[in-house]
Amino acid sequence: MEILFAIIIGVLYAAGIYMILRRSLVKLIIGIILLGNGANLLIFLLGRITEGAPPIIPEESKVFLEAYADPVPQALILTAIVISFGLQSFAIILVKRAHKVVKTDDLDEMNATDEDS
Amino acid sequence: MKTLILKTASIYLLPVLLVFSVFILLRGHYLPGGGFVGGLIAAIAFVLHAFANGLSESKNLLKIHPGFLMPLGLALAFLSGVAPVIVDDPFMTGLWFPDPFPVIGNVGSALFFDIGVYLVVVGVTLTIIFTISESA
Amino acid sequence: MTQQLILYPLLLQLLLSILLMFFWYRINAQRIISILGSILHLGLTIYVFSFIWNNGIQTLQAGSWEAPFGITFVADSLSITLVLLTAIAGLAVSIFSASSMIPDRLKFGYFPIFHFLLLGLNGAFLTGDIFNLYVWFEIIIISSFVLITLGGEKAQLEGAVKYFTLNFLASMIFLTAIAVLYGLTGSLNMADLAIKVAEVENRALVQITAVLFLIGFGIKAAVFPLYFWLPASYHTPPSAVSAIFGGLLTKVGVYALIRVFSLIFVGDAFLDEMLIVIAILTLFSGGVGALIQNNIKKVFSYLIICHIGYMILGLGMFTEVAIAGTIFYLIHDIIVKTNLFMVSGLIYRIKGSSSMRALGGFYSDYPKLSLLIFIPLFSLVGIPPLSGFWPKISLITASFNTESYWGLAAIIFASFITLVVIAKLWAEVFWKNPGEIRERFKFDYFHKMGKYRKLGFVAPIVFLSFVSLYIGFGAENIQILSSRVAQELMDNQLYIDAVFNNAQNPE
Numbered sequence: 102m103e104i105l106f107a108i109i110i111g112v113l114y115a116a117g118i119y120m121i122l123r124r125s126l127v128k129l130i131i132g133i134i135l136l137g138n139g140a141n142l143l144i145f146l147l148g149r150i151t152e153g154a155p156p157i158i159p160e161e162s163k164v165f166l167e168a169y170a171d172p173v174p175q176a177l178i179l180t181a182i183v184i185s186f187g188l189q190s191f192a193i194i195l196v197k198r199a200h201k202v203v204k205t206d207d208l209d210e211m212n213a214t215d216e217d218s
Numbered sequence: 219m220k221t222l223i224l225k226t227a228s229i230y231l232l233p234v235l236l237v238f239s240v241f242i243l244l245r246g247h248y249l250p251g252g253g254f255v256g257g258l259i260a261a262i263a264f265v266l267h268a269f270a271n272g273l274s275e276s277k278n279l280l281k282i283h284p285g286f287l288m289p290l291g292l293a294l295a296f297l298s299g300v301a302p303v304i305v306d307d308p309f310m311t312g313l314w315f316p317d318p319f320p321v322i323g324n325v326g327s328a329l330f331f332d333i334g335v336y337l338v339v340v341g342v343t344l345t346i347i348f349t350i351s352e353s354a
Numbered sequence: 355m356t357q358q359l360i361l362y363p364l365l366l367q368l369l370l371s372i373l374l375m376f377f378w379y380r381i382n383a384q385r386i387i388s389i390l391g392s393i394l395h396l397g398l399t400i401y402v403f404s405f406i407w408n409n410g411i412q413t414l415q416a417g418s419w420e421a422p423f424g425i426t427f428v429a430d431s432l433s434i435t436l437v438l439l440t441a442i443a444g445l446a447v448s449i450f451s452a453s454s455m456i457p458d459r460l461k462f463g464y465f466p467i468f469h470f471l472l473l474g475l476n477g478a479f480l481t482g483d484i485f486n487l488y489v490w491f492e493i494i495i496i497s498s499f500v501l502i503t504l505g506g507e508k509a510q511l512e513g514a515v516k517y518f519t520l521n522f523l524a525s526m527i528f529l530t531a532i533a534v535l536y537g538l539t540g541s542l543n544m545a546d547l548a549i550k551v552a553e554v555e556n557r558a559l560v561q562i563t564a565v566l567f568l569i570g571f572g573i574k575a576a577v578f579p580l581y582f583w584l585p586a587s588y589h590t591p592p593s594a595v596s597a598i599f600g601g602l603l604t605k606v607g608v609y610a611l612i613r614v615f616s617l618i619f620v621g622d623a624f625l626d627e628m629l630i631v632i633a634i635l636t637l638f639s640g641g642v643g644a645l646i647q648n649n650i651k652k653v654f655s656y657l658i659i660c661h662i663g664y665m666i667l668g669l670g671m672f673t674e675v676a677i678a679g680t681i682f683y684l685i686h687d688i689i690v691k692t693n694l695f696m697v698s699g700l701i702y703r704i705k706g707s708s709s710m711r712a713l714g715g716f717y718s719d720y721p722k723l724s725l726l727i728f729i730p731l732f733s734l735v736g737i738p739p740l741s742g743f744w745p746k747i748s749l750i751t752a753s754f755n756t757e758s759y760w761g762l763a764a765i766i767f768a769s770f771i772t773l774v775v776i777a778k779l780w781a782e783v784f785w786k787n788p789g790e791i792r793e794r795f796k797f798d799y800f801h802k803m804g805k806y807r808k809l810g811f812v813a814p815i816v817f818l819s820f821v822s823l824y825i826g827f828g829a830e831n832i833q834i835l836s837s838r839v840a841q842e843l844m845d846n847q848l849y850i851d852a853v854f855n856n857a858q859n860p861e
Contacts, residue, residue, distance in 0.1 A: 121519065133522055140529045147537030157248065177485055181529060183254065184492045188522060190346045191499055195518060197353060199511040211512040289375030296368055309361050310417040
């Protein structure tokens with residue numbers, strides 16, 4: 102299971118970075134999304150994949166009765182998902198605006214900021 | 219795109235989804251659920267309505283600009299976080315009413331924090347989606 | 355109540371941001387709330403600063419969850435000094451934006467987002483939890499994305515695309531590093547990590563994690579091979595936004611580097627060497643970059659990169675003197691860089707251009723203002739007794755002590771090149787006969803403004819110049835402060851004890 106996860110994470114990172122390095126703005130966003138998902142899966146994997154009960158203590162007892170899954174990585178992933186959700190939606194709006202104003206989809210043609218002014 | 223089936227269904231789905239979102243919100247403290255998921259479900263309810271009836275209709279239905287929910291929710295979350303400071307506990311410590319309320323269950327500052335999260339999520343999601351679909 | 359004191363600056367900024375959101379369309383109310391709130395924030399921070407100065411490191415366990423399980427907030431001298439500097443710069447920029455930002459931009463929520471950015475900065479400085487640091491970083495970059503695109507001009511959007519992509523990449527690398535660190539140690543609390551990382555047997559993996567942190571923070575701090583997003587984007591937004599970016603955003607990256615490499619990954623010779631090499635290259639490339647630019651905002655952008663090198667160099671040498679130099683430089687740099695971007699905004703408002711070729715004759719037109727601008731410009735160069743001079747003494751002494759002569763050469767080279775750049779700027783903008791600038795139609799010229807708006811432009815520059823002068827002439831006090839910070843940083847046991855003792859016997 103871990104090997105499979107590791108391969109998937111590697112593929113997601115590689116694909117994400119490959120897409121970011123493309124010249125198209127849309128592919129940039131796709132790359133960002135893939136990279137974010139790769140990072141989330143990495144946290145999940147490195148929190149150890151365990152077969153256990155959910156980390157919720159039953160009402161009548163004070164401590165965990167059996168082996169339980171580590172809740173921290175899940176909390177981290179949830180936070181990271183929320184943040185990347187916000188960033189990605191911002192990126193989509195930004196790219197749309199940029200496309201409308203600059204009238205190109207090609208990152209190489211976005212060089213107004215490098216011009217001498 | 220206006221289909222009669224979706225339009226009719228959305229009229230019934232909107233209240234059902236909203237009630238469901240509140241249920242998920244209240245269930246959140248001990249069981250899977252909570253403000254974030256609840257807020258997303260509530261936002262989806264309005265997005266579905268906008269799909270079926272058009273953006274302007276849903277905006278009329280909402281009465282207020284969804285962006286206004288953000289400061290409201292943030293303020294609620296902020297106050298519930300600050301409340302324990304007044305009784306000299308560290309920031310964000312959970313304060314609880316001793317007895318459970320009927321239907322809702324135990325009520326504490328965490329619930330108000332979650333309601334704040336719910337409002338912020340509804341506000342943010344709707345603002346984002348409305349902005350994207352407006353400029354499309 | 356004193357235990358909670360360290361969170362008050364943070365909570366006040368959050369409160370301000372929420373309050374300002376309720377006044378979304380009422381610009382004048384926003385201006386007043388922002389300025390008054392910033393003054394209050396400065397006062398509060400000074401009080402907290404003096405409290406920590408007298409009582410040592412303070413910690414707070416949020417939600418009463420004890421360290422290392424909950425989120426800890428830690429205010430040591432370094433954190434609170436940076437919070438204080440944020441408050442000073444924040445007040446100045448708040449006044450400056452009240453009069454320099456056009457109403458169209460203010461209507462899109464400039465002030466709430468600005469205070470949200472300050473909230474993120476305060477949080478990043480105060481948190482003692484590495485994942486929480488990530489969250490504050492995200493709050494900072496989300497607010498900065500909104501600020502940099504506000505207005506939506508062509509250059510702004512293009513700059514924003516570059517800024518967004520690289521910062522997002524940095525966050526993802528940071529997140530990856532956190533994931534690996536959590537996998538290695540099973541902890542997120544920085545004090546706990548400091549203990550556990552030292553015990554990890556797989557040193558190679560620790561080193562890789564450290565390098566991931568170095569890359570992630572390095573992009574944010576704009577060090578040598580990773581800085582290209584900065585000059586491509588910092589000159590595009592309005593000067594008030596550039597001021598807060600130039601003054602504080604890259605410094606958060608530097609703060610994170612200092613924190614992580616003085617607390618968690620300590621005493622690794624390879625990493626220290628790498629930091630020194632990076633610093634030397636940063637000093638060199640930033641300086642040379644500044645030399646060939648024509649737009650004054652771009653000149654300042656490259657100088658930011660150049661001077662980041664000083665701080666990283668001090669961190670790489672990692673002796674008490676070197677760290678003291680780094681901290682002193684950090685204090686000086688935040689104030690001066692914020693001031694310089696406001697100055698560039700003022701020059702743009704007066705003349706209608708930022709191009710050095712076109713500008714000129716500023717001194718004969720505005721002699722008093724020119725003398726005022728002289729202070730931050732030459733503080734940056736470090737003409738003694740102005741503020742940039744003193745930290746360089748510490749850095750040079752430290753590089754003699756550690757026998758890193760390349761570092762020494764780089765310090766001297768970068769100081770020299772800064773002098774050349776500033777002298778060139780002074781000659782071109784202030785002394786040269788003015789070139790041809792077309793009178794711009796519908797442009798909000800400075801001399802057409804009312805008295806109070808003019809004051810809003812000049813007052814923050816005066817304020818920060820006085821702070822700069824104090825840092826220069828009261829260098830002894832700042833030196834005492836930075837030595838104390840350096841002592842705390844060199845001995846990471848102090849930090850660890852503060853986090854855990856307080857958890858065991860809360861007062």
